[in-house]
Amino acid sequence: MWTANFEDGTSVNSKQKFWTQLPRDKKLSGLQLSHPLIPKMYLCLSGYDLYHFVQEAIAFLENPAPNVVAEIIGAHDCKLGVVVEVRLEYTGNVKITTYPVSKFKYSPEILYEGKTVEGRTPRPSVSVAPAESAA
Amino acid sequence: MAVPSNVANAGNGSSAQNVFRVVFSQSLSANPTLESWDDSTFSTNNREQFTGTVGNGNIPYLAAVATTDSAPVASWKPASPVAGGATINRLKGLINFVNLSTVIPVAGGVVRYNLNFEIPFDATVPSTNTFGVLAVRFSFSGPTPTLTWQFNDVSAGGTEGAPQWTTITPGAAGNFIRPADAGSTSANVVVTKPASSGVIDAGQVWVTST
Numbered sequence: 001m002w003t004a005n006f007e008d009g010t011s012v013n014s015k016q017k018f019w020t021q022l023p024r025d026k027k028l029s030g031l032q033l034s035h036p037l038i039p040k041m042y043l044c045l046s047g048y049d050l051y052h053f054v055q056e057a058i059a060f061l062e063n064p065a066p067n068v069v070a071e072i073i074g075a076h077d078c079k080l081g082v083v084v085e086v087r088l089e090y091t092g093n094v095k096i097t098t099y100p101v102s103k104f105k106y107s108p109e110i111l112y113e114g115k116t117v118e119g120r121t122p123r124p125s126v127s128v129a130p131a132e133s134a135a
Numbered sequence: 136m137a138v139p140s141n142v143a144n145a146g147n148g149s150s151a152q153n154v155f156r157v158v159f160s161q162s163l164s165a166n167p168t169l170e171s172w173d174d175s176t177f178s179t180n181n182r183e184q185f186t187g188t189v190g191n192g193n194i195p196y197l198a199a200v201a202t203t204d205s206a207p208v209a210s211w212k213p214a215s216p217v218a219g220g221a222t223i224n225r226l227k228g229l230i231n232f233v234n235l236s237t238v239i240p241v242a243g244g245v246v247r248y249n250l251n252f253e254i255p256f257d258a259t260v261p262s263t264n265t266f267g268v269l270a271v272r273f274s275f276s277g278p279t280p281t282l283t284w285q286f287n288d289v290s291a292g293g294t295e296g297a298p299q300w301t302t303i304t305p306g307a308a309g310n311f312i313r314p315a316d317a318g319s320t321s322a323n324v325v326v327t328k329p330a331s332s333g334v335i336d337a338g339q340v341w342v343t344s345t
Binding site for chain 1: 162163164165166170172175177239268269270271272273274275276277278279280281282283284303305306307309312
């Protein structure tokens with residue numbers, strides 16, 4: 001489950017809205033994923049210029065109902081020209097990758113503007129904390 | 136429209152664009168890919184479809200071409216698999232797969248593809264452990280899409296110019312995609328492997344109920 005934290009102190013999570021329904025009139029201060037198997041473990045990105053979230057799924061011929069295999073949060077550092085992604089697989093595995101913005105494969109429509117923090121270290125943090133204070 | 140039916144213009148000898156398609160009920164966030172796996176755990180590629188045999192150089196049997204954006208040239212089957220994703224590839228999990236589109240599908244959007252079954256002379260018979268599952272991997276950020284798998288149905292009069300799309304029934308008691316000889320009939324969907332050497336590309340592909 002993702003939680004988007006906004007600069008005004010409010011937050012929205014995936015139980016309340018789809019990612020594509022987030023408001024665009026205020027900036028995100030951070031984005032976090034909660035681990036499905038480890039309680040109170042949150043994977044957080046904060047201080048970036050842009051954020052995205054996707055669910056990755058597989059459907060097969062015999063059963064076309066989507067089988068979600070991973071949740072992915074990502075953030076763009078426009079100055080460095082990189083994307084940082086945290087991939088949380090439903091097996092519990094976590095993969096963190098950094099790649100050039102030119103390799104970004106997702107629709108630009110899922111990008112939401114963030115409140116940039118100058119001098120931020122471009123890597124995600126992993127927190128064991130209440131969701132409200134993690135990002 | 137009925138199953139079993141021949142799939143219009145399926146296989147390597149075809150430059151058709153309207154052969155198989157998948158319809159997405161909701162918008163995606165990235166271009167989908169076509170993959171094949173042993174089973175619905177989507178974790179292994181041990182079946183003969185993936186390992187091949189000495190007769191075909193031990194490469195995957197099943198090849199696919201994305202036809203969403205344009206029609207392929209005839210004889211599109213690649214001689215060998217391409218690492219990662221490509222518009223034309225032999226299918227083996229995430230090692231070799233097909234990128235189905237260059238434009239991200241929106242709600243109601245479709246991707247199209249064609250399949251070729253290469254049958255080597257030393258393929259295992261019976262083939263119950265030969266073929267795995269065909270899968271589409273996709274990403275989304277809004278409502279969860281449902282997928283509808285369809286084929287261009289010869290029995291319903293489907294042609295390249297006027298495709299008739301029939302939905303492939305899912306489930307354990309649903310339909311199957313099968314390689315077949317050219318000239319097969321609904322009463323006799325069989326594929327004949329080469330007698331002593333080499334490979335053949337199945338002359339037809341059928342959707343059947345058993």
